[in-house]
Amino acid sequence: MRSSNSNTVRRLAERSDDSIGSQGNKLLSRLMANDPAGCTLFWDDEDAYLTWVHANQDGYVVNCDKACVMSMYPMIHRAIHKSMWTPKRKNYTTGDYFKVCSRSASDLGVWAANRKMTMTRCLVGKCR
Numbered sequence: 001m002r003s004s005n006s007n008t009v010r011r012l013a014e015r016s017d018d019s020i021g022s023q024g025n026k027l028l029s030r031l032m033a034n035d036p037a038g039c040t041l042f043w044d045d046e047d048a049y050l051t052w053v054h055a056n057q058d059g060y061v062v063n064c065d066k067a068c069v070m071s072m073y074p075m076i077h078r079a080i081h082k083s084m085w086t087p088k089r090k091n092y093t094t095g096d097y098f099k100v101c102s103r104s105a106s107d108l109g110v111w112a113a114n115r116k117m118t119m120t121r122c123l124v125g126k127c128r
């Protein structure tokens with residue numbers, strides 16, 4: 001797809017089936033040349049994601065739905081937020097969601113802006 005407009009992504013996602021929502025989103029499933037070098041994308045890679053988040057507890061995690069249809073996403077969390085890494089949950093980067101991580105919140109703001117996406121903030125506990 002040529003456009004980086006999030007409305008285009010949303011329209012495409014709404015008329016696609018689940019398999020396209022989870023795998024076919026080229027705009028989200030890889031980093032772009034103008035994304036900050038500090039951003040790391042985790043897509044269908046649980047081990048690498050959990051390794052990063054445990055090693056960078058002073059960093060930030062953006063959670064996003066792969067289909068790009070949920071208005072509360074992308075949402076930025078502090079890596080210390082337990083729901084970003086508790087073993088009680090699974091499918092952090094598989095299934096319907098993926099993560100973009102950085103030690104810099106502003107890097108993640110650029111990642112979202114590069115896709116014309118509006119990031120929301122987690123308001124739970126230590127994330128505030």
Ligand SMILES: [Zn+2]
Pocket residue numbers: 076077078081122123124127
């Ligand atoms: Zn949070």
